[in-house]
Amino acid sequence: MKIVHMADSHLGFSAYGRVDRWGRNLREEMIYEGFKETVDRIIELQPDAVVHAGDVFHHVRPRIRPLYVFQQNLERLVEADIPVVIISGNHDAPKSYAALSPFTLFEGMEGVHIAHHYRYEPFEVGETTFHSIPFCLGPEDYLAEFRKMQERRAERSGGRDVLVMHGLVEALWERRLRTVGEHQLKESFLKSDFSYIALGHYHGQAQVAKNGWYSGSVEYFRFNEAKDEKGILLVDLDSEEVRQIPVVDKYMIDLDPVDCTGLSSRQVEGLIRSVCDDLGLKEKIVRLRLSEISREAYRSLSRRLLGELRGEALHLDIVPQFSDETALRETEPMESRDLPQEFRKFIEGEAAGEAIPAAIRDGVLAYGTGLLARISEKRAAERFDAAQ
Secondary structure: OEEEEEEOOOEOOOOOOOEOOOOOEHHHHHHHHHHHHHHHHHHHHOOOEEEEOOOOEOOOOOOHHHHHHHHHHHHHHHHOOOOEEEEOOOOOOOOOOOOOOHHHHHOOOOOEEEEOOOOOEEEEEOOEEEEEEOOOOOOOHHHHHHHHHHHHHHHOOOOEEEEEEEOEEHHHHHHOOOOOOOOEEOHHHOOOOOOEEEEEOOOOOEEEEOOEEEOOEOOOOOHHHOOOOOEEEEEEOOOOEEEEEEOOOOOEEEOOOEEOOOOOHHHHHHHHHHHHHHHOOEOOEEEEEEEEEOHHHHHOOOHHHHHHHHHHEOEEEEEEEEOOOOOOOOOOOOOHHHHHHHHHHHHHHHHHOOOOOHHHHHHHHHHHHHHHHHHHHHHHHHOOOOOO
């Protein structure tokens, strides 16, 4: 039996504010097109089943467009007589029992099996059982559902067993994305007696056990993924062979830093133009770091030139690494709930250096932390807003 393993489509993800002539976000449209190309490739491969290991959607309440795109392509797989097994991930699972899952819309489709009720569900496809454990509300729930699955396995004999889960295994925990509902999966889940273990959440393709893989995301979402080869996995359960199948061309580029030591703004502009022309910016997402550039040279760069270059790319991020700074600090986007505490630390530091008079420090702290707390609450609520 051959299966295709994929995950982390994040349909509905948008960024950068660039739109087409109909007002549609270009980044979002690129992801829809990539999803269609992935389904095209799956149909060419003609596997016996497809496994999607979570985060089909980027939002827990997707808008009509990502739901429609997903339904269209799901129907194409059904028409090609390819069974589909899906679990919900931390992005597309409601965070309470009271909320309705977007996958409710697709329940009952012939040939489509979806686990999204925070509990273990087994699905039979031929002689293979897909033991599916979707996103659970609490980290401790995974162990309970895993035990249910083990009991189910003990009751049956013969056939193959494939485990499908979404989360980050302990060995990769330092690479966590710090997103809502990101749960750690115990190494003890990676049992050698499964024919295959299909994991989702980690965006890079990675083998984490002899029989366990992350398929990674088909698309690029962060610059720390820029060196990854994106695609799907074709798994032969008989031979235990796992083939990495590329789908989309590499369009996210994190360039090596350009040395700007001692250069004037005009010289830096020439370097920027040369690098961008050699690369070709059209439909690409690019980060260009200017190493050892002086603040004066950076401030004097032609805004017109930078605007023209940014207009050629889907997104161009030009990052100065000033000569009076030791290194570029790579940081993940900060969670909004951490903003009030970060603001407090900043203000207290400024007050200690007498940049803020002590007499008004408490007032600034009270107003600022209160405002940021309200913003944090609003942003948290908007993550689950149907308008997203």
